[in-house]
Amino acid sequence: MAFNKRVKIKxxxxxxxxxxxxTLMGWVRTKRSNKNVSFxxxxxxxxxxxxxxxxxxxxxxxxILRKCTTGSCLKVTGKVVESMGAGQASELNAxxxxxxxxxxxxxxxxxxxxxxxxxxxxxxxxxxxxxxxxAVFRVRHALAFAVNKYFNDKGFFYIHTPIxxxxxxxxxxxxxxxxxxxxxxxxxxxxxxxDYRKDFFEREANxxxxxxxxxxxAAMALSEIYTFGPTFRAENSNTTRHLAEFWMIEPEMAxxxxxxxxxxxxxxxxxxxxxxxxxxxxxxxxxxxxLLDEEKSKPADQRSEMGLLxxxxxxxxxxFVRISYTxxxxxxxxSKPNQKKKFQYLIDDWGADLQSEHERYxxxxxxxxxxxxxxxxxxxxxxxxxxxxxxxxVAAMDILFPGIGEIIGGSQREERLDVLLQRMEEMxxxxxxxxxxxDTRRFGATPHAGFGLGFERMVQFVTGMxxxxxxxxxxxxxxxxxx
Amino acid sequence: MAFNKRVKIKxxxxxxxxxxxxTLMGWVRTKRSNKNVSFxxxxxxxxxxxxxxxxxxxxxxxxILRKCTTGSCLKVTGKVVESMGAGQASELNAxxxxxxxxxxxxxxxxxxxxxxxxxxxxxxxxxxxxxxxxAVFRVRHALAFAVNKYFNDKGFFYIHTPIxxxxxxxxxxxxxxxxxxxxxxxxxxxxxxxDYRKDFFEREANxxxxxxxxxxxAAMALSEIYTFGPTFRAENSNTTRHLAEFWMIEPEMAxxxxxxxxxxxxxxxxxxxxxxxxxxxxxxxxxxxxLLDEEKSKPADQRSEMGLLxxxxxxxxxxFVRISYTxxxxxxxxSKPNQKKKFQYLIDDWGADLQSEHERYxxxxxxxxxxxxxxxxxxxxxxxxxxxxxxxxVAAMDILFPGIGEIIGGSQREERLDVLLQRMEEMxxxxxxxxxxxDTRRFGATPHAGFGLGFERMVQFVTGMxxxxxxxxxxxxxxxxxx
Numbered sequence: 001m002a003f004n005k006r007v008k009i010k011x012x013x014x015x016x017x018x019x020x021x022x023t024l025m026g027w028v029r030t031k032r033s034n035k036n037v038s039f040x041x042x043x044x045x046x047x048x049x050x051x052x053x054x055x056x057x058x059x060x061x062x063x064i065l066r067k068c069t070t071g072s073c074l075k076v077t078g079k080v081v082e083s084m085g086a087g088q089a090s091e092l093n094a095x096x097x098x099x100x101x102x103x104x105x106x107x108x109x110x111x112x113x114x115x116x117x118x119x120x121x122x123x124x125x126x127x128x129x130x131x132x133x134x135a136v137f138r139v140r141h142a143l144a145f146a147v148n149k150y151f152n153d154k155g156f157f158y159i160h161t162p163i164x165x166x167x168x169x170x171x172x173x174x175x176x177x178x179x180x181x182x183x184x185x186x187x188x189x190x191x192x193x194x195d196y197r198k199d200f201f202e203r204e205a206n207x208x209x210x211x212x213x214x215x216x217x218a219a220m221a222l223s224e225i226y227t228f229g230p231t232f233r234a235e236n237s238n239t240t241r242h243l244a245e246f247w248m249i250e251p252e253m254a255x256x257x258x259x260x261x262x263x264x265x266x267x268x269x270x271x272x273x274x275x276x277x278x279x280x281x282x283x284x285x286x287x288x289x290x291l292l293d294e295e296k297s298k299p300a301d302q303r304s305e306m307g308l309l310x311x312x313x314x315x316x317x318x319x320f321v322r323i324s325y326t327x328x329x330x331x332x333x334x335s336k337p338n339q340k341k342k343f344q345y346l347i348d349d350w351g352a353d354l355q356s357e358h359e360r361y362x363x364x365x366x367x368x369x370x371x372x373x374x375x376x377x378x379x380x381x382x383x384x385x386x387x388x389x390x391x392x393x394v395a396a397m398d399i400l401f402p403g404i405g406e407i408i409g410g411s412q413r414e415e416r417l418d419v420l421l422q423r424m425e426e427m428x429x430x431x432x433x434x435x436x437x438x439d440t441r442r443f444g445a446t447p448h449a450g451f452g453l454g455f456e457r458m459v460q461f462v463t464g465m466x467x468x469x470x471x472x473x474x475x476x477x478x479x480x481x482x483x
Numbered sequence: 484m485a486f487n488k489r490v491k492i493k494x495x496x497x498x499x500x501x502x503x504x505x506t507l508m509g510w511v512r513t514k515r516s517n518k519n520v521s522f523x524x525x526x527x528x529x530x531x532x533x534x535x536x537x538x539x540x541x542x543x544x545x546x547i548l549r550k551c552t553t554g555s556c557l558k559v560t561g562k563v564v565e566s567m568g569a570g571q572a573s574e575l576n577a578x579x580x581x582x583x584x585x586x587x588x589x590x591x592x593x594x595x596x597x598x599x600x601x602x603x604x605x606x607x608x609x610x611x612x613x614x615x616x617x618a619v620f621r622v623r624h625a626l627a628f629a630v631n632k633y634f635n636d637k638g639f640f641y642i643h644t645p646i647x648x649x650x651x652x653x654x655x656x657x658x659x660x661x662x663x664x665x666x667x668x669x670x671x672x673x674x675x676x677x678d679y680r681k682d683f684f685e686r687e688a689n690x691x692x693x694x695x696x697x698x699x700x701a702a703m704a705l706s707e708i709y710t711f712g713p714t715f716r717a718e719n720s721n722t723t724r725h726l727a728e729f730w731m732i733e734p735e736m737a738x739x740x741x742x743x744x745x746x747x748x749x750x751x752x753x754x755x756x757x758x759x760x761x762x763x764x765x766x767x768x769x770x771x772x773x774l775l776d777e778e779k780s781k782p783a784d785q786r787s788e789m790g791l792l793x794x795x796x797x798x799x800x801x802x803f804v805r806i807s808y809t810x811x812x813x814x815x816x817x818s819k820p821n822q823k824k825k826f827q828y829l830i831d832d833w834g835a836d837l838q839s840e841h842e843r844y845x846x847x848x849x850x851x852x853x854x855x856x857x858x859x860x861x862x863x864x865x866x867x868x869x870x871x872x873x874x875x876x877v878a879a880m881d882i883l884f885p886g887i888g889e890i891i892g893g894s895q896r897e898e899r900l901d902v903l904l905q906r907m908e909e910m911x912x913x914x915x916x917x918x919x920x921x922d923t924r925r926f927g928a929t930p931h932a933g934f935g936l937g938f939e940r941m942v943q944f945v946t947g948m949x950x951x952x953x954x955x956x957x958x959x960x961x962x963x964x965x966x
Contacts (some may be wrong), residue, residue, distance in 0.1 A: 003740035003930055007639060011509035025738045026706075027927045029543055045737075046704035073737075073927035101898070101928030108926045125919035126926070137705065138786065141640040148631045153493060155529055157624040162957045163713045164659070164690075164728055168963040176647070176683070177666070178659045178690065180717045186666050194666050195708050200659070200717055200727065207647075207661065212958055214966060221611035222528035222620065223491070223509075230646045231710065234663045234683055244683065245647055254528075254556075256509045258485035273803045395711050420844070433870070436608035436966050443591045443609070444556040445584030446849040447486055474645045474697055481649040481684040483697060 003440075007287065010046035012080065016089050017105055023077045024051065024092060026130060028068050030112045038065050042074060045128075048135050052083065052091040054089055058453070066068035070112050071103030071129070090346040117168050117470055124474055125483055135283035136471055138458045139276055145453075147249055150268060154222040156251060161211030163230065166203050167433065175206035176244075207232035212450060213384075213437050215252035219448055220440045226251040228229045236478050238468040241405070243456060245476040250360040252450035258386070259394040260320060261449035262372050265399055265408050267453040268453075269370070270316050276462050277312055284309055284462075291464040304403075308464045311402075321369040325393065326350065328373055331366060332358050353380045363400045371400045383427045385411040387419055397451065404461050410451020425459050493529035495563065499572050504558045507534065507575060508583070510612060511551050513595045521548050525557060528611075531618050531765050535566065535574040543580045553595050554586030554612070600953055606959055608966055615773055618766035619954055622759055623942045629758035630711055630732055633751060639734060641709040644694030646713065649686050650916065654684040657717040658689035659727075690715035695933060696867075696920050698735035699896065702931055703923045709734040711938075719961050723950040724888070726939060728959040735933035741869075741878040744932035745805060745855050748882055748891050751800050751936075752853070759945050760795055767792055767945075774947040787886075791947045794885075805854040808876065809833065811856055814849060815841050836863045839888050846883045854883045866910045868894040870902055880934065887944050887948075893934020900924040 006025045026044030033039070038057070041050035053076050055065060068074060078092040085091070105111070109123055111132065120127040127133040148158065164178050180200040181187065187195040188291055196204045211227040217223040227250045234244065250286075251264065276284065288308035295303040306314060323331075332347040336359075345355045354373075363371050373394040378385070385394035399408035414420040420441055422429050431438065459471040469475040474483040489508045490500075498817055508674040509527030516522070521540065524533035536559050551557060565849040568574065586593070592606050603610040610616040618773065631641065647661050653668040663683040670678040676876065681686045694710035700951060701708045710733045717727065734747065759767065771791035778786040789797060806814075815830040820840075828838050836855075846854050861868070868877035882891035903924055907914050915923065942954040952958040957966040 002742045002746065004736070004738050004743040006738055010638065025929065027640075027704075045640075045707075071927045073929040075738075092933075099923075102931065103926040125700045126704075128701055129850070129927075134704060137642070137701070138640060141635075141642075144641045144643075145631055145635045145930070148628055152624075152628045155493065157528075157621060158627045159620065159624075159956055160627075160713070160730055162714075162728065162959060162964070163965070164959050164964055165966075167966070174663070176661050176663060178661060180657070180659060181666065183660070183664065183666060183669050191665075200961060201959070202962040203964060205964050207929065217608045218611055218620070218956060221609075221617060223508075224528075232644070232647075236683075245645065249642055253487070255489055256489050259485045260487040263485065302907070397871060439608060441765070443555045443584070443586040444612075446556040447583065473642055473701060474686070476645060476647050478683060479685040481645070481647055481686065481688050483645070483648075483650070483700070 006075075006180060008040070009044050009049065011053045012051060013047060013092070016080075018080050018082055018090050019078050021077065021095070022092070023186040024053070024481055025075045026051075028070055028074060028103075030070060030071050031068050032064075033065070034098050038068070040074070042066055042076065042136075043129075045134060046122075048131055048138075048286050052085065052088055053078065053094050053097075054091055055094040055097060064097050064099060067099045067102050068097065069103055069105045069112055071108040071111045071164075072099055073101040073103075074098065074102055096206070111366040115194050117467065121469055121475075128473070131286060133470075135286050136459070136463050136465060137473065138283050139280045139287070139463050140471060142276055143272055143277050143459055143462060144455070146272050147226075149275075150271050151226045151251065154224070156226050157218070157222045157226045159211075159215060159218045159225045159227055160229060161208070161214040163208055164201070164205050165208045166201060167213065173209055175209060176232055176234045178205045179205060209233060209328075210248065210452060211250050212252065212452065215250050215450060216328075216448065217436070217439055219252040219254045219450070220444065220446070224251070225253075238478055240456075241467075242475060243468055243472065243475055245454040246468075246472065248456055249453045250450060252448065254446050254448045255451040256412070257395065258374065258449060260411055261412060261451060262397055264373070264411060265397070265451050265453075266320050266372065268457075269399070269408070272458060273312050273462060274316050277309070277316070284312070287463050294466075312462065315370060315401075318369055320372050320399070321367045322374065324375040325354075325373055325377065327377065328354070328358075328362060329361065335361060335366070337361060343427060350375050351379065359400045359405050363405075364402050368402070370402070373400060374397045378423075381411070383423050383429050384413050386414045386419070387423070395449075401457075401461055404457050407457045407461065408451050408453050410449065411446065412449040415441055415445045415447055419444065489527075489558075491529040492525070492527050492532065492534045495534060495573070496530060496532060499563075499617070501563050501565055501573050504560065504562050504578070505557060505575070507536070509534075509556070511553055511555050511557060511586075513553060514548075514551055516548070521551070523551055523557070523559075525559065526612075526617070528617060529616055531621075531769050535571055536561065536567065536577050536580075537574055538577040538580060538624050543577050547582060550582045551580065551587050552586055552588045552591075554591040554593055555582055556584040556586075556632070557581065558583055564889045592623050595723045600950065604952055604958075611956070614769060616953075618769050619946050619948060620956065621766050621943070622763045622770070622946050623954060625759055625762050626942055626945060627711075627757055627938070630709075632758075633754050634709045634734065637707070639709050640701070640705045642698060642701045642708045642710055643712060644691070644693075644697040644710045646691055647684070647688050648691045649684060649688050650696065657694055658692060659715050659717045661688045661690060661846070679716040692716060693731065693935060694733050695735065695935065698733050698933060699923055699931065700919065702737045702933070703927065703929070706737045707734070708736075721961055723952075724940075726955065726958055726960060729951075729955065730938040732936040732938055733933060735931065737929050737931045739895070739932040740930050741880065741932060742858065743893060744893055744934060745857070745880055748802050748880070748893060748934050748936075749855065752882070752891070754916070755941060756795050756945060757799050760799070767795070770946050770948075777949075795945065798853060798884075801849075801852055803855050803882070804850045805855045805857065807858040808837075808856055808860065809858065811837070811845060813843075814845065818844060820844060834860050834862065842883045842888050846888075847885050850915055851885070853885070856881045856883060861906075866906050866912050867896050867903070878932075884940075884944055885938050889946065890940045891934050891936050892934065895930065895932040898924055898928045898930055900928065
């Protein structure tokens with residue numbers, strides 16, 4: 001008595017099976033009726049396109065039709081016929097309609113009118129039923145699949161690095177503690193400190209900020225690996241760019257130097273975008289028009305110069321600009337906003353950390369292209385990045401995207417044990433608890449490199465969504481762990 | 484100055500480019516020398532097969548060759564020539580050898596001899612460099628890719644459900660707390676309890692035990708979705724079957740009933756196994772011989788009746804047995820071990836929870852096939868499972884595999900709001916904080932179903948590894964969060 005004898009709307013659109021009798025299941029988006037007929041727009045999530053059900057009140061009872069309100073769930077059997085209406089090849093002449101689940105119009109929050117993104121964020125459990133979020137999450141799926149396909153086709157191996165970790169040596173940010181201790185009466189040792197030996201892992205544990213260090217271990221055996229998993233920051237940032245829980249992709253490759261690393265990163269990003277262009281045309285076209293609409297309320301100079309699809313094609317078709325940090329500082333020093341003191345943080349000297357305003361100037365005003373910035377001062381980068389011969393810079397790379405800022409951060413890794421140990425000492429990184437990381441430099445070390453791509457930022461770029469909370473199903477931010 | 488101008492060993496084996504000059508990079512597995520020549524077996528992780536480097540001491544200096552010890556990392560340029568040796572089509576006549584990283588034979592733990600799995604677990608940062616773990620993690624990758632490919636090809640959408648959650652209503656097990664509070668001096672409210680309003684999420688939060696409930700929300704919009712992410716149990720189980728952190732795949736489908744659910748699950752499992760058979764022949768053949776070796780030390784009646792590959796093919800080629808819990812109880816009651824009181828838990832009455840020994844009896848002794856057990860008593864299953872018309876059972880399904888036990892648990896979900904609310908009340912599940920879950924039954928409800936596959940158990944089944952800690956890169960268990 002299998003129930004699932006339906007045809008997906010996407011399949012109907014692809015195959016246009018005029019003349020056949022089929023069963024559809026999905027949710028009512030809108031219904032309009034006149035004396036002679038009701039038109040129901042049905043959506044089943046397989047595509048952004050609604051499919052039109054034509055219901056003759058002589059065939060489908062008035063009682064049933066009354067219940068076919070926005071949000072209700074239907075099982076409709078009927079005959080596919082050519083459509084007279086514009087914008088659709090066919091429609092379904094209903095033979096029978098079963099209301100699987102009603103949606104009281106007085107209570108269902110998603111009535112057919114414009115809802116703000118803020119409102120929809122509060123009902124994230126329902127927002128995927130809208131055109132915008134249906135499109136966003138189908139594109140997100142396509143990008144996630146493209147990530148796996150890209151690396152699989154290249155012979156990389158997917159590694160699940162640990163989520164709970166006792167190593168917080170990377171210093172990438174504030175961490176969440178993971179514990180099973182009774183917070184009200186935690187065990188303490190003689191000196192009055194929490195006795196973590198009594199905790200589940202018999203030591204302090206937290207949520208990972210990156211799988212890189214463990215990824216390196218795997219790369220030193222399998223050559224080319226990637227991670228794709230959740231990472232965490234316990235930073236109190238209530239911005240449109242930050243989440244407490246987000247997904248990262250971190251490839252790590254033995255035998256790659258900084259140039260190999262940048263080549264891979266550029267190729268990878270272009271592949272992802274091209275994949276979305278090839279597989280998500282309908283959704284992207286809808287998201288383009290949504291963005292255009294949204295930007296109408298902005299001052300002209302803050303609107304995008306290109307439509308979403310053109311912007312995506314532009315990134316795929318053009319080489320990214322590659323410049324060193326040193327060159328970038330020169331450009332920024334001489335730039336108008338620096339000269340006219342429009343930057344909040346003025347660029348005076350080599351060594352300054354670049355702020356979002358500087359990155360945006362380089363990408364959006366100066367080059368108008370994605371930029372790969374390389375060879376940063378070692379003082380503003382992590383201990384594990386490979387020191388260049390100048391003794392001042394490291395083989396770091398940040399990739400900056402228009403509208404998004406940093407989308408990738410990476411580096412060639414320091415494989416020379418003595419150089420690494422010295423740098424760790426300078427930066428007060430405890431070497432004893434990192435014995436396993438250092439072992440990869442003790443035994444069979446090799447030049448290697450890797451990078452991290454923030455998956456949500458990539459989804460934002462491809463979908464044109466301005467707030468990172470709108471590209472992950474159930475965002476976690478300070479004060480928010482609903483659903 | 485890109486460094487990565489190498490050819491992977493897998494590519495050489497596939498293309499056999501005899502006569503060309505190429506560069507290889509990888510790690511030395513073994514070296515044997517005589518007066519006239521050294522043979523170096525190099526592995527780069529792309530395949531289980533080592534590639535033979537032939538080094539003439541008149542070409543490659545003695546000084547270099549001395550450093551080519553087990554574990555050292557080499558860059559070798561040479562000419563591919565047909566091989567005289569057995570088991571290899573070609574080998575590399577070295578023109579130059581560069582030692583990228585040495586591995587002191589006095590200190591490198593992975594010398595060419597047999598190491599126990601226990602020993603290798605302690606050096607999990609290096610164990611992927613062994614044949615066994617290289618094979619396991621290549622197979623794990625292939626299975627992970629197959630998961631994504633299967634669902635993508637079927638039009639399912641990958642949803643990243645939250646890792647940190649404030650909802651622990653599912654009651655699937657003990658959870659880890661996630662907090663940024665100062666454990667030494669946590670804020671307290673007037674009644675002396677921890678004041679979670681001061682915590683990062685302004686409420687109690689923990690690590691997810693399942694993405695199912697959030698998956699249902701997405702399925703009620705996109706029809707067919709799946710999750711593939713880490714889940715957590717804070718249970719103090721030091722067994723070969725349990726991890727504190729493991730990966731689960733949870734598809735959730737609108738418009739599926741219990742039978743559709745079982746059909747999908749069986750098809751999915753067979754697809755994964757067939758994918759491994761098609762894509763991991765070399766690794767599986769090695770793992771089969773490893774298992775055979777391991778079983779030699781066991782008493783004859785504990786050895787597998789089939790080799791690993793035969794066992795995998797057998798599962799793909801045969802229909803799973805589908806029986807109800809009630810039928811299973813009848814079989815177990817009449818079984819020899821029950822009659823002879825050999826079961827630790829004797830089966831007397833309908834309603835008993837099945838233990839591992841019973842599941843193993845059904846799968847390994849009685850049917851000798853995977854078994855789909857359905858329609859369990861509602862008392863021993865979760866609140867969200869759909870009640871059958873008998874008023875006693877729910878539309879649950881467990882899939883039991885030989886040697887592994889439960890590999891999938893799933894059910895048709897209770898979509899009837901009144902029935903669900905009553906069951907939640909009976910089981911003391913708070914309904915207020917589950918408002919969002921209940922909304923899917925209030926608005927556009929439909930029959931739907933889903934299941935969860937424990938990914939590590941699947942990897943165990945396909946690789947034949949007996950301990951779950953040997954199929955995840957860096958296992959988390961009580962007292963263990965190393966690496």
